[in-house]
């Protein structure tokens with residue numbers, strides 16, 4: 226696969242002829258990494274993103290015969306809505322990933338009732354400390370503006386979200402372009418993962434990715450690529 230050098234980090238560009246083949250390849254790589262983690266430490270932690278892209282990948286991964294009862298699934302980010310909301314990433318994961326063999330996995334959501342997004346983030350941050358860090362697998366998406374997770378370019382305190390030295394796990398996000406308050410893993414926790422995949426589809430996302438990694442104003446996805454100690458595996462199909 227083409228290996229691109231980007232300043233202090235690099236990424237691997239994995240292009241597929243169509244989306245089903247991408248889903249099969251990404252699901253296979255993720256399943257292999259989870260299986261390896263379970264063999265090495267008795268458990269594996271997978272953090273996934275929401276949005277409209279991952280459903281086919283989730284469904285494909287859900288059917289793979291790995292030790293799902295040893296796998297913990299959580300979210301890269303979440304809107305401040307209950308799982309019953311059509312905007313909920315927890316709802317998306319429940320409907321598409323936590324089915325078939327993957328039904329046996331333990332799911333750790335980010336949303337819970339709280340007085341506000343700050344309180345939810347603080348209690349999430351405390352609760353998630355009991356997970357076996359670092360994450361084994363993180364699957365990111367990317368918006369046309371180069372955001373990933375909930376690192377929106379117009380987010381308040383974006384530098385705090387992108388601080389590679391942060392000791393936080395979850396932070397609240399306020400960004401006009403997000404449309405609503407969000408909860409997100411910090412960049413610091415994402416880049417510790419043993420395997421980081423970026424799953425993007427369509428020509429528009431390819432153009433947006435090329436623009437985000439080109440010299441110029443640094444987009445959030447580029448902050449992840451540059452901070453990651455190992456190449457991010459980009460999975461793309463038209």
Ligand SMILES: O=C(O)[C@H](O)[C@@H](O)[C@H](O)[C@H](O)COP(=O)(O)O
Pocket residue numbers: 274275276277278279301302303304314365366367368372373374375
């Ligand atoms: O909660 C979310 O929406 C995701 O975590 C977000 O970062 C997503 O990956 C991108 O916005 C791409 O979304 P699409 O897959 O819908 O293009």
